[in-house]
Amino acid sequence: MKVIIGSDVKGFKLKEHLIKFLNSKDYKVVDVSPDPNLNFVESAKLVSEEVLKEEDNFGIVIDEYGAGSFMVANKIKGIICAEVSDEHSAHMTKEHNNTKIISLGSGIIGKTLAENIVMNFLNNEYSGGRHQIRIDMLNRLA
């Protein structure tokens, strides 16, 4: 599994923090926004495109509120992105929605909560079954 991460200018510091955190936990991390001056449309597109390259890739997008990146990533076919600010949503959405990317707001959540949200997202699996019809429906849209 690879973790693809990217942020806009406002999310840059939290992104740097999460990269260090994930590296310390031995995750393979790909930073698609080493340039700190992207807007969230650019950074969320970069993360989504990289995530789609391999089945086992998961992504993290960060801007100040998490809302803009969430809109952008979900406009892309094959991406299911969850805007989350709590740990419960982070693992429920992985299990039920086959979520590929989580969107975080650097102005909304602190570092420790961000770490725990990321761990809840990465350490759970999609459960499939009855949930798959909803995913097939989402894929009929964009």
Place this chain on the structure above:
Amino acid sequence: MKISIGCDHIVTDIKNHIVEYLEAKGHEVIDNGTYDHIRTHYPIYGKKTAERVINKEADLGIVICGTGVGITTSVNKIKGIRAALVRDITTAKYSKEELNANIIGIGGRITGIGLMEEIIDTFISTEYKETEENKELIKSIDNMIEDDSYINDEHLFDDLLEKWDRGYYHD
């Protein structure tokens, strides 16, 4: 204001509460279902709620499911919709003021009723403040989806629902 609302079967009672809350405040509400607790699928109600907004039958939309993720993702996958999924008033205000969001998503099992009501009040009352920068961002978001042929297609999910009825999707 005219508000389009939709939910899945997990949170129908919460949706009903919000409909009453909005009507008591003088809003006109279009309730797109679901209307009971029988197991169903959030994209059906997300799509209906979004179409009311796209067709200008409603000014704004509200979508609710368990975490809010499934149904809010479904509306964002429709061209012209900009939906934020929020658990705080700050993001609700930002998404309308800066991104001119036209739908707000909430997790019915995540957010309490008091906060939910204030998120909705804030979303409705906040006005979009246009700037050159946010206009460009909004344009970029709206241009991402090219094919919108599925909008208003009432039979889009028919074959999937048939497969469901045949027992194809099981735990």
